[in-house]
Amino acid sequence: MTKGRVTVIDIAKAAGVSKSTVSLVLQGSSLVNDGTRAKVTAVMRELGYVYNRGAANLRQAGSKSKIIGVVVNDLTNGFFAELAVGVDVVVQSAGFVQFLSNTSESLDRQREVIASMREHGISGLIMSPARGTDAEDLKPLVSAGIPVVVAVRSVAGAKVSSVVSDNREGIFAGVRHLASLGHRRTAFLGGFRDTGVFDDRLEGYRAAVASCGLEFDEDLVVDAPPSRAGGADAVSRALSIAEKPTAAVCFNDAVAFGVCDGLRARQLEPGRDFAVVGFDDVIEAKTAVPALTTISVDPQGMGRRAAQLLLKQINAGKAEAESIISSVRLVVRESCGAPFHDSLGRRQA
Amino acid sequence: MTKGRVTVIDIAKAAGVSKSTVSLVLQGSSLVNDGTRAKVTAVMRELGYVYNRGAANLRQAGSKSKIIGVVVNDLTNGFFAELAVGVDVVVQSAGFVQFLSNTSESLDRQREVIASMREHGISGLIMSPARGTDAEDLKPLVSAGIPVVVAVRSVAGAKVSSVVSDNREGIFAGVRHLASLGHRRTAFLGGFRDTGVFDDRLEGYRAAVASCGLEFDEDLVVDAPPSRAGGADAVSRALSIAEKPTAAVCFNDAVAFGVCDGLRARQLEPGRDFAVVGFDDVIEAKTAVPALTTISVDPQGMGRRAAQLLLKQINAGKAEAESIISSVRLVVRESCGAPFHDSLGRRQA
DNA sequence: GTGATTAGTTGGAACGTTCCAATTATGCAA
DNA sequence: TTGCATAATTGGAACGTTCCAACTAATCAC
Numbered sequence: 007m008t009k010g011r012v013t014v015i016d017i018a019k020a021a022g023v024s025k026s027t028v029s030l031v032l033q034g035s036s037l038v039n040d041g042t043r044a045k046v047t048a049v050m051r052e053l054g055y056v057y058n059r060g061a062a063n064l065r066q067a068g069s070k071s072k073i074i075g076v077v078v079n080d081l082t083n084g085f086f087a088e089l090a091v092g093v094d095v096v097v098q099s100a101g102f103v104q105f106l107s108n109t110s111e112s113l114d115r116q117r118e119v120i121a122s123m124r125e126h127g128i129s130g131l132i133m134s135p136a137r138g139t140d141a142e143d144l145k146p147l148v149s150a151g152i153p154v155v156v157a158v159r160s161v162a163g164a165k166v167s168s169v170v171s172d173n174r175e176g177i178f179a180g181v182r183h184l185a186s187l188g189h190r191r192t193a194f195l196g197g198f199r200d201t202g203v204f205d206d207r208l209e210g211y212r213a214a215v216a217s218c219g220l221e222f223d224e225d226l227v228v229d230a231p232p233s234r235a236g237g238a239d240a241v242s243r244a245l246s247i248a249e250k251p252t253a254a255v256c257f258n259d260a261v262a263f264g265v266c267d268g269l270r271a272r273q274l275e276p277g278r279d280f281a282v283v284g285f286d287d288v289i290e291a292k293t294a295v296p297a298l299t300t301i302s303v304d305p306q307g308m309g310r311r312a313a314q315l316l317l318k319q320i321n322a323g324k325a326e327a328e329s330i331i332s333s334v335r336l337v338v339r340e341s342c343g344a345p346f347h348d349s350l351g352r353r354q355a
Numbered sequence: 356m357t358k359g360r361v362t363v364i365d366i367a368k369a370a371g372v373s374k375s376t377v378s379l380v381l382q383g384s385s386l387v388n389d390g391t392r393a394k395v396t397a398v399m400r401e402l403g404y405v406y407n408r409g410a411a412n413l414r415q416a417g418s419k420s421k422i423i424g425v426v427v428n429d430l431t432n433g434f435f436a437e438l439a440v441g442v443d444v445v446v447q448s449a450g451f452v453q454f455l456s457n458t459s460e461s462l463d464r465q466r467e468v469i470a471s472m473r474e475h476g477i478s479g480l481i482m483s484p485a486r487g488t489d490a491e492d493l494k495p496l497v498s499a500g501i502p503v504v505v506a507v508r509s510v511a512g513a514k515v516s517s518v519v520s521d522n523r524e525g526i527f528a529g530v531r532h533l534a535s536l537g538h539r540r541t542a543f544l545g546g547f548r549d550t551g552v553f554d555d556r557l558e559g560y561r562a563a564v565a566s567c568g569l570e571f572d573e574d575l576v577v578d579a580p581p582s583r584a585g586g587a588d589a590v591s592r593a594l595s596i597a598e599k600p601t602a603a604v605c606f607n608d609a610v611a612f613g614v615c616d617g618l619r620a621r622q623l624e625p626g627r628d629f630a631v632v633g634f635d636d637v638i639e640a641k642t643a644v645p646a647l648t649t650i651s652v653d654p655q656g657m658g659r660r661a662a663q664l665l666l667k668q669i670n671a672g673k674a675e676a677e678s679i680i681s682s683v684r685l686v687v688r689e690s691c692g693a694p695f696h697d698s699l700g701r702r703q704a
Numbered sequence: 705g706t707g708a709t710t711a712g713t714t715g716g717a718a719c720g721t722t723c724c725a726a727t728t729a730t731g732c733a734a
Numbered sequence: 735t736t737g738c739a740t741a742a743t744t745g746g747a748a749c750g751t752t753c754c755a756a757c758t759a760a761t762c763a764c
Contacts, residue, residue, distance in 0.1 A: 015751095026753090030752095060476055062751050064750080098456065105452060125406045126422070375722085387743080
């Protein structure tokens with residue numbers, strides 16, 4: 007029944023005007039007579055016209071495609087899913103649409119999806135980069151004048167905007183809280199050393215230790231994969247040193263849960279015999295037993311801020327790199343053994 | 356420095372061939388001489404050419420845009436995030452790219468994003484529809500010949516393909532399992548009555564009750580929002596009837612967790628004093644205390660299957676509605692008090 | 705009545721690609 | 735040599751839109 011799609015020319019013919027006029031209507035121009043506009047829109051509805059954005063931004067060369075690319079390293083992780091939703095909210099209400107892809111931490115995949123997105127003419131990109139992402143990977147984008155905002159993890163040396171959480175302050179608050187509960191030896195567990203996030207958090211750790219008048223002990227810093235297994239491993243290593251820690255701030259919540267596993271394997275009850283603080287405040291944190299004391303970051307808010315920043319740059323036409331540090335908040339639950347005792351050393355040591 | 360983007364004509368000029376030849380190279384045609392191909396690709400790399408897919412599928416009218424739309428009702432829900440990842444995996448490896456949008460169960464939003472996707476010329480759509488989605492909402496798509504696959508939830512009356520989990524069988528297995536543990540009165544808790552998924556699960560419940568030789572009691576079916584709060588509410592209503600149930604199959608895991616909350620509020624310990632079975636097998640299910648017995652569905656697998664089905668239809672050129680029922684599996688953990696309650700009492704009382 | 709101003713409309717060129725039909729070059733059989 | 739198939743290449747038209755400069759008609763000022 008239908009022969010090809012309905013175009014602006016069909017509308018023009020049916021409404022008895024020129025295609026230029028139809029185009030004007032499409033763009034909401036004030037140049038067109040109200041009566042004409044009404045007739046044209048009526049015809050469009052009647053014929054079931056759908057706008058062909060591809061054709062449009064072929065003409066208006068290079069600029070506004072109304073597509074923004076979103077690349078996340080792990081969508082199955084609730085944290086990043088929230089981030090994507092935050093982005094979607096503002097992107098959608100600005101009349102853009104998002105191309106979302108998941109890289110599963112694969113650099114190859116990341117390269118592929120970015121290339122594919124460029125082919126589709128994205129007008130901006132938001133990404134939480136896969137581990138090991140290089141400034142070089144973003145180079146083509148920025149030199150093509152495509153605004154880029156990296157979120158969560160920063161990319162060293164890249165001249166792009168970023169939205170990251172206040173890693174330094176988060177760990178700082180965690181350590182200070184533990185110190186206020188009487189802990190003199192708090193370990194820093196988990197995370198890969200070659201990442202910027204690790205550096206920031208470690209710096210927060212050192213600063214907090216110093217500000218509490220304690221001495222920094224390299225043995226209390228144990229790196230490990232930022233996973234549950236990594237956490238279990240890290241705590242067992244941390245407890246094998248001479249002067250054992252009585253508490254730990256962890257690289258993230260997954261590590262913290264692993265630490266709890268590891269403690270139980272040694273007959274220690276987290277929150278009672280050993281204090282644990284996580285980072286991220288994932289959903290399970292509040293329902294776990296014991297409920298996890300952790301640093302709460304607002305991933306959806308970060309997504310929103312990243313999107314706002316990107317849109318600002320798209321509209322401005324030029325991208326001045328800008329950094330936003332998203333503030334975090336210590337949420338005290340049970341795993342730090344908060345309210346009670348000052349005699350944590352008794353069980354072991 | 357750069358004046359406009361590099362086009363196929365620039366490449367042609369630089370390589371000393373015609374634009375047609377370059378186009379042939381782009382499409383990997385075997386018609387072009389190997390030497391020519393090599394030179395052209397070299398020049399493309401050198402000049403930093405990026406393919407303009409928009410222009411391409413403007414020409415090859417209507418068909419292959421290499422974009423598939425994905426609409427989910429709640430991306431912050433791990434279940435749907437997994438679904439999206441499953442889709443992404445196959446879509447990506449087929450050289451397509453996915454437009455993903457989140458509707459937050461809003462029909463308006465859903466309409467908007469679908470319209471927007473059409474404007475961008477998606478060649479197919481996968482959606483887990485927002486609650487209340489009507490066959491009418493999908494009508495324009497199918498009559499425009501765009502293949503549509505609905506996942507997780509079906510849309511009554513719509514002539515589109517679907518991939519749903521075996522709701523009937525899942526609940527059936529749950530009830531039978533509880534019966535095998537000796538439960539004679541098992542409630543069915545949570546979910547909205549006006550949904551197809553609820554109908555299917557309720558049917559499974561009735562069938563199981565019948566097959567166990569028990570009598571169906573309408574009082575044991577308590578609808579409630581499919582959330583934690585809804586679960587707590589449902590169980591308190593279920594326990595207020597004369598002949599109280601001793602077990603429950605729940606609409607989903609969130610409800611099941613809520614049921615556990617509600618039980619504890621009445622000094623009943625889930626898994627010991629009352630058996631609970633969930634549905635979905637979300638990540639928290641295995642780490643919760645007690646670990647949740649539940650019906651495991653594989654959302655990522657469903658996503659993959661949905662994507663495969665869609666791609667098949669896209670390639671076939673015509674969309675014959677097809678239904679896939681994804682099988683489910685009962686995972687026995689602690690919350691149903693499975694083997695016997697000797698190991699459960701010790702934790703707390 | 706002439707010229708200037710304004711509101712509304714319009715045809716054609718352009719965007720970057722693909723497709724088609726046409727062309728040239730090459731090899732080989734008769 | 736001619737004829738003819740095969741391989742490789744090519745110029746233009748087309749896709750659906752937007753932009754530009756040009757146009758018409760009406761109004762106004764003098």
